[in-house]
Amino acid sequence: MLTLTNLDSFYGRSQALHDVSVTARAGTILAVLGRNGVGKTTLLRSILGLTDRQSGAIRLEGEDLAAQPTYRRAKAGIAYVPQGRMIIPDFTIRENILMGGFAAKGPRAIPEIVPKIFPYLMDNLDRPGGVLSGGQQQQLAIARALAAEPKVLLMDEPTEGIQPNIVEQIEDIIIRLNTELGLTIILVEQNVGFARRAAHDFAMLENGRVVADGAIASLTEETVTRHMAI
Numbered sequence: 001m002l003t004l005t006n007l008d009s010f011y012g013r014s015q016a017l018h019d020v021s022v023t024a025r026a027g028t029i030l031a032v033l034g035r036n037g038v039g040k041t042t043l044l045r046s047i048l049g050l051t052d053r054q055s056g057a058i059r060l061e062g063e064d065l066a067a068q069p070t071y072r073r074a075k076a077g078i079a080y081v082p083q084g085r086m087i088i089p090d091f092t093i094r095e096n097i098l099m100g101g102f103a104a105k106g107p108r109a110i111p112e113i114v115p116k117i118f119p120y121l122m123d124n125l126d127r128p129g130g131v132l133s134g135g136q137q138q139q140l141a142i143a144r145a146l147a148a149e150p151k152v153l154l155m156d157e158p159t160e161g162i163q164p165n166i167v168e169q170i171e172d173i174i175i176r177l178n179t180e181l182g183l184t185i186i187l188v189e190q191n192v193g194f195a196r197r198a199a200h201d202f203a204m205l206e207n208g209r210v211v212a213d214g215a216i217a218s219l220t221e222e223t224v225t226r227h228m229a230i
Protein backbone atom coordinates (compact mmCIF):
# COMPACT_ATOMS: atom_id res chain seq x y z
CA MET A 1 0.00 0.00 0.00
CA LEU A 2 1.26 3.47 -0.94
CA THR A 3 -0.24 6.38 0.97
CA LEU A 4 0.30 10.08 0.38
CA THR A 5 -0.74 12.35 3.22
CA ASN A 6 -1.02 16.14 3.00
CA LEU A 7 1.45 16.27 0.14
CA ASP A 8 2.50 19.72 -1.10
CA SER A 9 4.93 19.89 -4.01
CA PHE A 10 6.77 22.79 -5.63
CA TYR A 11 8.66 23.78 -8.79
CA GLY A 12 10.77 26.70 -7.56
CA ARG A 13 8.32 28.98 -5.78
CA SER A 14 5.37 27.69 -7.72
CA GLN A 15 3.21 25.23 -5.78
CA ALA A 16 1.97 22.45 -8.09
CA LEU A 17 0.30 20.15 -5.53
CA HIS A 18 -1.76 21.28 -2.55
CA ASP A 19 -2.50 19.01 0.42
CA VAL A 20 -2.91 15.85 -1.64
CA SER A 21 -3.93 12.75 0.31
CA VAL A 22 -4.53 9.55 -1.65
CA THR A 23 -3.99 5.82 -1.15
CA ALA A 24 -3.13 3.14 -3.67
CA ARG A 25 -4.30 0.00 -1.89
CA ALA A 26 -2.01 -3.06 -2.21
CA GLY A 27 -2.79 -5.04 -5.35
CA THR A 28 -5.10 -2.45 -6.86
CA ILE A 29 -5.01 0.20 -9.56
CA LEU A 30 -5.55 3.83 -8.59
CA ALA A 31 -6.46 6.03 -11.57
CA VAL A 32 -5.34 9.67 -11.34
CA LEU A 33 -7.62 11.74 -13.55
CA GLY A 34 -7.99 15.36 -14.59
CA ARG A 35 -7.39 17.80 -17.42
CA ASN A 36 -3.99 18.74 -18.83
CA GLY A 37 -1.83 20.71 -16.44
CA VAL A 38 -3.70 19.92 -13.21
CA GLY A 39 -0.73 18.13 -11.62
CA LYS A 40 -1.08 14.45 -12.52
CA THR A 41 2.50 14.03 -13.71
CA THR A 42 3.67 16.11 -10.76
CA LEU A 43 1.92 13.66 -8.43
CA LEU A 44 3.93 10.76 -9.88
CA ARG A 45 7.15 12.78 -9.87
CA SER A 46 6.58 13.79 -6.25
CA ILE A 47 6.24 10.15 -5.20
CA LEU A 48 9.79 9.67 -6.49
CA GLY A 49 11.09 12.98 -5.13
CA LEU A 50 11.57 14.50 -8.58
CA THR A 51 10.16 17.96 -7.92
CA ASP A 52 12.17 20.80 -6.38
CA ARG A 53 10.60 20.60 -2.94
CA GLN A 54 7.80 18.77 -1.20
CA SER A 55 6.27 18.27 2.22
CA GLY A 56 3.89 15.70 3.62
CA ALA A 57 4.17 11.94 4.07
CA ILE A 58 4.74 9.25 1.42
CA ARG A 59 4.40 5.84 3.02
CA LEU A 60 5.11 2.57 1.27
CA GLU A 61 3.91 -0.31 3.46
CA GLY A 62 4.26 1.97 6.46
CA GLU A 63 7.80 3.22 5.72
CA ASP A 64 7.92 6.99 5.21
CA LEU A 65 9.91 7.75 2.09
CA ALA A 66 9.32 11.52 2.01
CA ALA A 67 12.77 12.37 3.37
CA GLN A 68 14.52 9.78 1.19
CA PRO A 69 16.40 10.58 -2.03
CA THR A 70 14.97 9.30 -5.29
CA TYR A 71 17.25 6.26 -5.57
CA ARG A 72 16.15 5.01 -2.13
CA ARG A 73 12.49 5.38 -3.10
CA ALA A 74 13.22 3.31 -6.21
CA LYS A 75 15.05 0.69 -4.17
CA ALA A 76 12.13 0.57 -1.74
CA GLY A 77 10.01 -0.69 -4.63
CA ILE A 78 8.64 2.17 -6.72
CA ALA A 79 9.14 2.10 -10.50
CA TYR A 80 8.17 4.69 -13.08
CA VAL A 81 6.94 4.41 -16.65
CA PRO A 82 7.19 8.06 -17.71
CA GLN A 83 5.13 9.93 -20.24
CA GLY A 84 6.86 9.69 -23.62
CA ARG A 85 8.45 6.38 -22.56
CA MET A 86 12.05 7.71 -22.52
CA ILE A 87 13.71 4.61 -23.84
CA ILE A 88 17.29 4.89 -25.12
CA PRO A 89 17.07 4.50 -28.91
CA ASP A 90 20.67 3.36 -29.46
CA PHE A 91 20.51 0.71 -26.76
CA THR A 92 19.15 -2.71 -27.64
CA ILE A 93 15.88 -3.96 -26.20
CA ARG A 94 17.92 -6.15 -23.83
CA GLU A 95 20.03 -3.20 -22.65
CA ASN A 96 16.99 -0.98 -22.17
CA ILE A 97 15.31 -3.64 -20.06
CA LEU A 98 18.40 -4.46 -17.96
CA MET A 99 18.90 -0.75 -17.30
CA GLY A 100 15.74 -0.82 -15.18
CA GLY A 101 17.47 -3.16 -12.76
CA PHE A 102 20.00 -0.46 -11.82
CA ALA A 103 17.19 1.28 -9.96
CA ALA A 104 16.93 -1.63 -7.54
CA LYS A 105 19.36 -4.48 -7.01
CA GLY A 106 21.49 -4.01 -10.12
CA PRO A 107 20.91 -5.39 -13.61
CA ARG A 108 20.61 -9.14 -13.60
CA ALA A 109 18.47 -11.05 -16.00
CA ILE A 110 15.50 -10.28 -18.19
CA PRO A 111 12.52 -10.54 -15.79
CA GLU A 112 10.70 -13.88 -16.01
CA ILE A 113 7.47 -12.16 -16.87
CA VAL A 114 8.88 -10.64 -20.10
CA PRO A 115 8.47 -13.72 -22.34
CA LYS A 116 4.94 -14.21 -20.99
CA ILE A 117 3.67 -10.68 -21.41
CA PHE A 118 6.03 -9.25 -24.05
CA PRO A 119 6.82 -12.04 -26.54
CA TYR A 120 7.78 -9.51 -29.22
CA LEU A 121 10.48 -8.00 -26.99
CA MET A 122 11.79 -11.44 -26.06
CA ASP A 123 12.10 -12.41 -29.73
CA ASN A 124 13.92 -9.19 -30.62
CA LEU A 125 16.29 -8.60 -27.70
CA ASP A 126 19.17 -7.48 -29.91
CA ARG A 127 17.25 -4.88 -31.95
CA PRO A 128 17.82 -1.22 -31.07
CA GLY A 129 15.00 0.34 -29.07
CA GLY A 130 14.78 3.23 -31.53
CA VAL A 131 13.37 1.11 -34.35
CA LEU A 132 10.34 0.02 -32.36
CA SER A 133 6.81 1.36 -32.90
CA GLY A 134 5.22 3.52 -30.22
CA GLY A 135 3.31 0.56 -28.79
CA GLN A 136 6.42 -1.61 -28.72
CA GLN A 137 8.39 1.19 -27.05
CA GLN A 138 5.68 1.43 -24.42
CA GLN A 139 6.02 -2.31 -23.80
CA LEU A 140 9.77 -1.77 -23.48
CA ALA A 141 9.31 1.05 -20.96
CA ILE A 142 7.05 -1.22 -18.91
CA ALA A 143 9.50 -4.16 -19.13
CA ARG A 144 12.32 -1.83 -18.02
CA ALA A 145 10.30 -0.80 -14.98
CA LEU A 146 9.57 -4.45 -14.13
CA ALA A 147 13.32 -5.20 -14.14
CA ALA A 148 13.48 -3.30 -10.84
CA GLU A 149 11.03 -5.85 -9.36
CA PRO A 150 8.80 -3.08 -8.02
CA LYS A 151 5.92 -3.27 -5.59
CA VAL A 152 4.31 -0.17 -7.05
CA LEU A 153 4.31 0.91 -10.68
CA LEU A 154 3.71 4.55 -11.59
CA MET A 155 2.40 4.89 -15.16
CA ASP A 156 1.93 8.22 -16.92
CA GLU A 157 -0.61 8.12 -19.77
CA PRO A 158 0.65 4.79 -21.11
CA THR A 159 -1.58 4.77 -24.20
CA GLU A 160 -0.95 8.38 -25.23
CA GLY A 161 0.30 8.68 -28.80
CA ILE A 162 -0.16 5.00 -29.55
CA GLN A 163 -1.98 3.78 -32.66
CA PRO A 164 -5.64 3.13 -31.82
CA ASN A 165 -5.52 -0.56 -32.79
CA ILE A 166 -2.59 -1.13 -30.40
CA VAL A 167 -4.07 0.77 -27.46
CA GLU A 168 -6.15 -2.21 -26.41
CA GLN A 169 -3.04 -4.44 -26.26
CA ILE A 170 -1.32 -2.00 -23.91
CA GLU A 171 -4.46 -1.76 -21.80
CA ASP A 172 -4.62 -5.57 -21.53
CA ILE A 173 -0.97 -5.69 -20.46
CA ILE A 174 -1.60 -3.15 -17.69
CA ILE A 175 -4.60 -5.11 -16.44
CA ARG A 176 -2.54 -8.34 -16.48
CA LEU A 177 0.29 -6.73 -14.49
CA ASN A 178 -2.27 -6.05 -11.81
CA THR A 179 -4.28 -9.28 -11.93
CA GLU A 180 -1.46 -11.77 -12.64
CA LEU A 181 1.50 -10.14 -10.86
CA GLY A 182 -0.54 -8.45 -8.16
CA LEU A 183 1.26 -5.16 -8.84
CA THR A 184 -0.07 -2.01 -7.24
CA ILE A 185 -0.39 0.60 -9.99
CA ILE A 186 -0.93 4.34 -10.01
CA LEU A 187 -2.19 5.11 -13.47
CA VAL A 188 -2.37 8.67 -14.80
CA GLU A 189 -5.02 8.53 -17.47
CA GLN A 190 -7.10 10.81 -19.69
CA ASN A 191 -9.16 7.92 -21.04
CA VAL A 192 -11.97 7.51 -18.54
CA GLY A 193 -13.28 4.39 -20.28
CA PHE A 194 -9.99 2.59 -19.69
CA ALA A 195 -9.78 3.92 -16.14
CA ARG A 196 -13.22 2.44 -15.46
CA ARG A 197 -12.20 -0.94 -16.93
CA ALA A 198 -8.86 -1.21 -15.17
CA ALA A 199 -8.90 0.76 -11.94
CA HIS A 200 -10.37 0.02 -8.53
CA ASP A 201 -10.15 3.56 -7.17
CA PHE A 202 -9.75 7.05 -8.60
CA ALA A 203 -8.53 10.49 -7.59
CA MET A 204 -9.63 13.48 -9.65
CA LEU A 205 -7.26 16.47 -9.65
CA GLU A 206 -8.01 20.11 -10.39
CA ASN A 207 -5.45 22.89 -9.93
CA GLY A 208 -3.13 20.61 -7.95
CA ARG A 209 -5.84 19.50 -5.50
CA VAL A 210 -7.85 16.31 -5.14
CA VAL A 211 -11.44 17.37 -5.83
CA ALA A 212 -13.05 13.92 -5.84
CA ASP A 213 -11.91 10.40 -4.99
CA GLY A 214 -13.15 6.97 -3.99
CA ALA A 215 -14.07 3.66 -5.61
CA ILE A 216 -14.07 3.88 -9.41
CA ALA A 217 -17.65 2.58 -9.37
CA SER A 218 -18.63 5.77 -7.56
CA LEU A 219 -17.17 8.05 -10.27
CA THR A 220 -20.17 9.77 -11.80
CA GLU A 221 -20.45 11.17 -15.32
CA GLU A 222 -21.23 14.49 -13.71
CA THR A 223 -17.84 14.50 -11.95
CA VAL A 224 -16.12 13.49 -15.19
CA THR A 225 -17.83 16.26 -17.14
CA ARG A 226 -17.19 18.86 -14.49
CA HIS A 227 -13.47 18.14 -14.12
CA MET A 228 -12.42 16.66 -17.45
CA ALA A 229 -14.54 18.18 -20.23
CA ILE A 230 -12.65 20.76 -22.25
Ligand SMILES: Nc1ncnc2c1ncn2[C@@H]1O[C@H](COP(=O)(O)OP(=O)(O)OP(=O)(O)O)[C@@H](O)[C@H]1O
Pocket (backbone or CB within 6 Å): 011, 014, 016, 034, 035, 036, 037, 038, 039, 040, 041, 042, 043
Ligand atom coordinates in the same frame (compact mmCIF):
# COMPACT_ATOMS: atom_id res chain seq x y z
N1 LIG B 1 9.42 21.31 -14.46
C1 LIG B 1 8.50 22.21 -14.17
N2 LIG B 1 8.80 23.46 -13.74
C2 LIG B 1 7.85 24.37 -13.43
N3 LIG B 1 6.52 24.12 -13.50
C3 LIG B 1 6.14 22.91 -13.91
C4 LIG B 1 7.10 21.89 -14.28
N4 LIG B 1 6.40 20.78 -14.66
C5 LIG B 1 5.10 21.10 -14.54
N5 LIG B 1 4.93 22.37 -14.09
C6 LIG B 1 3.65 23.03 -13.83
O1 LIG B 1 2.97 22.27 -12.84
C7 LIG B 1 1.58 22.20 -13.13
C8 LIG B 1 1.15 20.74 -13.23
O2 LIG B 1 1.75 20.12 -14.38
P1 LIG B 1 1.69 18.56 -14.65
O3 LIG B 1 2.60 18.26 -15.81
O4 LIG B 1 1.92 17.81 -13.41
O5 LIG B 1 0.17 18.38 -15.10
P2 LIG B 1 -0.54 17.13 -15.77
O6 LIG B 1 -1.87 17.05 -15.15
O7 LIG B 1 0.33 15.94 -15.71
O8 LIG B 1 -0.69 17.60 -17.28
P3 LIG B 1 -0.49 16.78 -18.65
O9 LIG B 1 -1.71 15.97 -18.79
O10 LIG B 1 -0.39 17.89 -19.66
O11 LIG B 1 0.77 15.98 -18.52
C9 LIG B 1 1.38 22.96 -14.43
O12 LIG B 1 0.94 24.26 -14.10
C10 LIG B 1 2.75 23.00 -15.04
O13 LIG B 1 2.92 24.16 -15.83
